Amino acid sequence: MLVFERRREPSKFWTAITPVLAVLVTLIAGGILFAILGKNPVEAIKTIFWAPIFDPNLSAYARPQILVKAAPLVLIAIGLSIGFKANIWNIGAEGQYIMGAILGGGVALAFYPLEAWWIFPLMIVSGIVGGIAWAMIPALLKIKFKTNEILVSLMLVYVSEHFLASVSLGLLRNPDGVGFPGSRNLQHYVSASNGELFAGTGIHLGVIVAFVSIFALYGLIRFHRLGFQVRVTGQSVRISRFAGVNPNLMIIFCLAAGGGLAGLAGIFELSGPAGLLSIDFNVGYGFTAIIVAFLGRLNPFGIALAALLMSLTYIGGDLAQFMLNLPAAAIQALQGMLLFFLLSMDFLSQYRISIKHWARG
């Protein structure tokens, strides 16, 4: 019969290969799903995964867009991965992303129409502060009252979405907007604009920062004491105490890292590609980043690859919506499936499967 033996250490080979396998199986399963729903499976999968990179009419626009959309995913997932390593589950990054954008954007708009060099850095720092402040609510409640950070951070996503609606229709509404809902467009405010760095690509400062953050995380986890402390806390809070870790500070650090980077992603997005605060400013990067963190195995370089793949599905999903009339949420179904397959294949890295005959007796 088949016997599953637990490995002492997760297999390095299977840990590296399973994300690739999971993607392949998702392509097949996704195709089957589309076929059942009466869409042409080959065309749908090709539009989502192939066309943005290789279609000659689309790739010139779509290729740099993949980087632009991957940037917020990388930033958020890098922050979240630190918490996940320590078993601290911040799943409210979407809210921290929104609050970073609101605070950063609010600070910049407060100085409108003043033009000065310090407005841009001040705006970016405010974005980070906004994200951290929002993440401190679950952190402090967890420390003080032992409330579950999963639930609190998630409830705060809904609170921040309503707050976004209220400020973009009220406090921060464009006074010259002739009734149009939403704030002033930061792209038209030179001191606060996070413009294109290379003409025609849409690549902005946030993309560069995102890729710097990959190496920053690698350095932190590999070479800094904090990285070690995060990993020990994830193994066991009790053992981490013996290693001299203060669990409360660890909670604050992990949530601040997730919140701060989510806030940073929010303000880069607001001052760059999005331009203005409106009800539909947030598009779910905070949730997709959770998948990115897992798909990338909480490893900085893995996260970068996973973010590029997810970003590809976003762009491909837009194309499929436009060309094949698939609903935007179809991408969510694919993302959910991808995570399912990845998690189930983890079994292969945890267990050795062998065939054995039981001795009777």
Added chain:
Amino acid sequence: MDFAAINPLIFFSTMVAASIPVLLAALGELVVEKSGVLNLGVEGMMIIGAVCGFITIYNTGSPLFGVLASIVAGGLLALIFGILTQVLHSNQVATGLALTLFGLGLSALIGQPFAGIKPPTFPKPDFGFLSDLPVLGQLLFKYDYLVYLAFILVVGVSYFLNRTRAGLILRSIGENHDAAHALGYNVVRVRLAAIMFGGGCAGLGGGYLAMIRVPQWTEGMTAGVGWIALALVVFASWRPYRVILGAFLFGGVTLLQLNLQAVGIKINPAYLSMAPYIITIVALVVISGSSNRLSTLAPGSLGRLFYKTM
């Protein structure tokens, strides 16, 4: 402002109906957590239940089939979670999140052609003269079948968990799976059953939203109710009857917010819409902070992986 415009009797009966989806989902999740499993996919199971119930009731015209479809759909989605976490030992938090994403996406895909259609009306039981009684009639005898079913289910779950042998086994598995395994109970099988029950309840809760409460199919219509249900289980400190209290509180706040807007109180509607979520957080803090016994109230093995030893 004119509070007199809010009729307390109608307010109460509407509140009861408004609290049913979250009540059902929370009740199911309570049983799951009592068996020691944390399923964060409630939102996904609810919305799949909603869309499958809606499509079935629309196509067959039969409320019974609609209800069954909701339950089966939620249960099947839960089975995916069960196999991944119980058989393949995947991380429960990540798997639950995947379930929610998948449910939201899949429901949007299969529900696309059904958006904005009205389903057939859902029948109510006929209590004869009872529903004409002055106050009691409005308070007790004006609901649809599922409302009564939900309350019977609360009583049933409470009885099952506290008064039956099977319930005792389920609780013992949630409390300490290694000890329960040593006693010869099949941890994985009991947990799979609990997870599917939870999925069925969540699916039915979603079905109630789409078939009765709203009633129509809209993409993403559960709008976070599944997450509120998870918070409610903690709020209720894992006791079935307290889930009713929590569900009424949530239903009441949601409704009050609509009523206050209608009565013309000048508060920014965005702030009123935040209220249920903020109150849930406050309730979580009060529950977690006030009792040091929370750690003893929560099932001992909640969210921990079970590795079978030979």
